[in-house]
Amino acid sequence: MANWTDCLNFGISIAKQASEVVLSAFQQHKEVKLKSSPADLVTETDQRVEKILISAIRNRYPQHRFIGEESVAAGERLELTDSPTWIIDPIDGTVNFVHRFPFVAISIAFTFNKQIQFGIVYSCVEDKLFYAQRGGGAFLNGEPLYVSGQQDISRCVVVTEIGAERDDVALSTTTSNICRLLKLPVHGVRALGTAAVDMCQVATGGADAYYHIGMHCWDIAASAIIVQEAGGVVMDTDGSEFDMMSRRVIAASSATVADRIAQVIQAFPCCRDDEDNCRCGATGVN
Ligand SMILES: Nc1ncnc2c1ncn2[C@@H]1O[C@H](CO)[C@@H](O)[C@H]1OP(=O)(O)O
Ligand SMILES: [Mg+2]
Numbered sequence: 001m002a003n004w005t006d007c008l009n010f011g012i013s014i015a016k017q018a019s020e021v022v023l024s025a026f027q028q029h030k031e032v033k034l035k036s037s038p039a040d041l042v043t044e045t046d047q048r049v050e051k052i053l054i055s056a057i058r059n060r061y062p063q064h065r066f067i068g069e070e071s072v073a074a075g076e077r078l079e080l081t082d083s084p085t086w087i088i089d090p091i092d093g094t095v096n097f098v099h100r101f102p103f104v105a106i107s108i109a110f111t112f113n114k115q116i117q118f119g120i121v122y123s124c125v126e127d128k129l130f131y132a133q134r135g136g137g138a139f140l141n142g143e144p145l146y147v148s149g150q151q152d153i154s155r156c157v158v159v160t161e162i163g164a165e166r167d168d169v170a171l172s173t174t175t176s177n178i179c180r181l182l183k184l185p186v187h188g189v190r191a192l193g194t195a196a197v198d199m200c201q202v203a204t205g206g207a208d209a210y211y212h213i214g215m216h217c218w219d220i221a222a223s224a225i226i227v228q229e230a231g232g233v234v235m236d237t238d239g240s241e242f243d244m245m246s247r248r249v250i251a252a253s254s255a256t257v258a259d260r261i262a263q264v265i266q267a268f269p270c271c272r273d274d275e276d277n278c279r280c281g282a283t284g285v286n
């Protein structure tokens with residue numbers, strides 16, 4: 001199959017179905033378990049939504065492979081091959097979900113030959129469906145999306161996340177990165193609590209840039225192609241080519257803004273997603 005439109009349409013339909021499960025649980029009390037840190041949470045709904053998505057896709061496309069946040073947390077190997085692969089974050093923004101802070105998304109990316117072919121981010125509470133297919137542009141609820149095109153860092157709203165790490169090196173790097181950007185100065189720094197929706201703000205032009213260190217491939221794979229197809233730039237925080245397994249990303253409205261952010265921020269060490277002995281996202285690992 002040269003064109004993955006059928007898969008994209010199927011992904012959109014199951015994301016909408018799965019969002020009903022997320023929304024019906026949203027107002028309820030949740031049982032919460034910890035994963036890699038006291039701020040890295042999982043609920044029964046994360047696990048249930050991932051199972052619903054994977055079983056629906058497997059039924060329709062039995063040869064396809066999966067990388068799912070909660071499957072990896074349960075011990076499944078994270079391996080990206082050339083095969084058609086669905087990369088799934090069943091709830092991006094689990095802390096928001098637990099607290100009823102109204103930004104939670106289902107994020108679904110699809111790769112072939114290790115290249116992202118399309119991405120779907122469904123911001124469930126807002127009822128906003130972001131999607132993009134390689135070469136086909138980016139859309140929000142059917143309307144085309146364009147980045148702001150901003151070139152001047154001092155006029156930017158920059159989105160980032162504080163992350164789940166609570167060790168001294170990660171915390172001091174994260175906070176000093178924010179300080180350095182504020183001193184440039186930028187117009188503002190924002191955090192919605194979901195990497196996928198954060199990055200989609202860049203695609204809409206509502207924010208001019210996003211950067212994050214420590215997230216995983218399922219947090220950003222779908223929104224990376226949405227930003228690119230909206231005319232934006234996606235790169236590693238060290239200025240090199242974007243690598244969705246590197247746990248580092250800058251998404252920006254222009255190469256000038258992306259380069260400027262890469263000059264200013266520093267990364268803290270975290271193991272790659274595809275590193276065999278990396279158990280960063282595993283349940284019960286602290
Ligand atoms: N170890 C980690 N460090 C930083 N961010 C993480 C993270 N693990 C997940 N995230 C993601 O970062 C954002 C919150 O800071 C969310 O998109 C969250 O995804 P999640 O809700 O699917 O776990
Ligand atoms: Mg996530």
Ligand SMILES: [Mg+2]
Nearest residue numbers: 069089091092
């Ligand atoms: Mg998640």
